[in-house]
């Protein structure tokens with residue numbers, strides 16, 4: 100009898116010890132997750148700010164090189180200031196996104212969001228022999244966090260430009276409104292994507308731009324599309340891609356419209 104009681108006590112003790120170990124491991128895992136989250140936030144911010152820094156520096160240099168031409172200096176400095184303001188909004192928005200907090204969606208006019216993106220990119224696409232066609236009706240409105248959708252479109256536009264360098268080509272941005280969603284398409288007539296690369300294209304660190312091919316092309320980190328997917332997922336939408344090697348690539352985004360009476 101005594102031995103059964105002793106065995107029970109010993110089992111209880113070992114169970115309590117296991118429980119303690121389990122709790123310690125759980126707390127360790129949540130600390131590691133918090134650290135991983137900080138790491139991914141820093142990557143996201145650095146990546147997105149970098150997209151704006153290159154044109155910002157070009158606008159500032161442009162102003163310095165044209166000091167005698169007051170209207171040009173004024174315009175270039177205004178654009179530089181706009182990029183700084185966007186950089187600050189992007190930082191806030193990335194911090195909120197990675198904290199898992201929900202950001203306030205707004206009704207935004209798609210064509211003006213896209214115009215702002217092209218204004219923030221200093222380099223004229225025509226200089227790279229790229230024709231830009233924007234086929235978006237003025238009245239198309241999306242329900243989104245504006246700065247985040249601009250980041251997505253900026254990444255798609257920069258990728259499209261990279262894919263068309265140095266030969267040039269056509270970049271087409273279209274949008275169509277359906278009863279319960281808005282579909283946006285970004286198509287380029289560039290290099291296309293190999294089937295093997297296509298399978299993992301939205302995975303982080305998946306890049307074919309590890310080596311710079313020319314002074315115009317930048318080396319990539321393979322994070323742009325992973326962030327795009329994360330942002331579109333957080334909007335309850337979806338992003339997909341179709342590509343034909345050496346011909347064209349189309350990235351398609353579908354954003355849901357808010358349900359009537361549920362605009363929050």
Ligand SMILES: Nc1ncnc2c1ncn2[C@@H]1O[C@H](COP(=O)(O)OP(=O)(O)OP(=O)(O)O)[C@@H](O)[C@H]1O
Pocket residue numbers: 146254258259262287289290291292296300305306307308318319320321322323324325348
């Ligand atoms: N429009 C496109 N045409 C051809 N290939 C593309 C296109 N968009 C993306 N890719 C391919 O997908 C890869 C991943 O794109 P992603 O934007 O995630 O990273 P990246 O452009 O390489 O680097 P970065 O982190 O600077 O954006 C690219 O390296 C490229 O091979």
Ligand SMILES: [Mg+2]
Pocket residue numbers: 254257258319323324
């Ligand atoms: Mg990219």
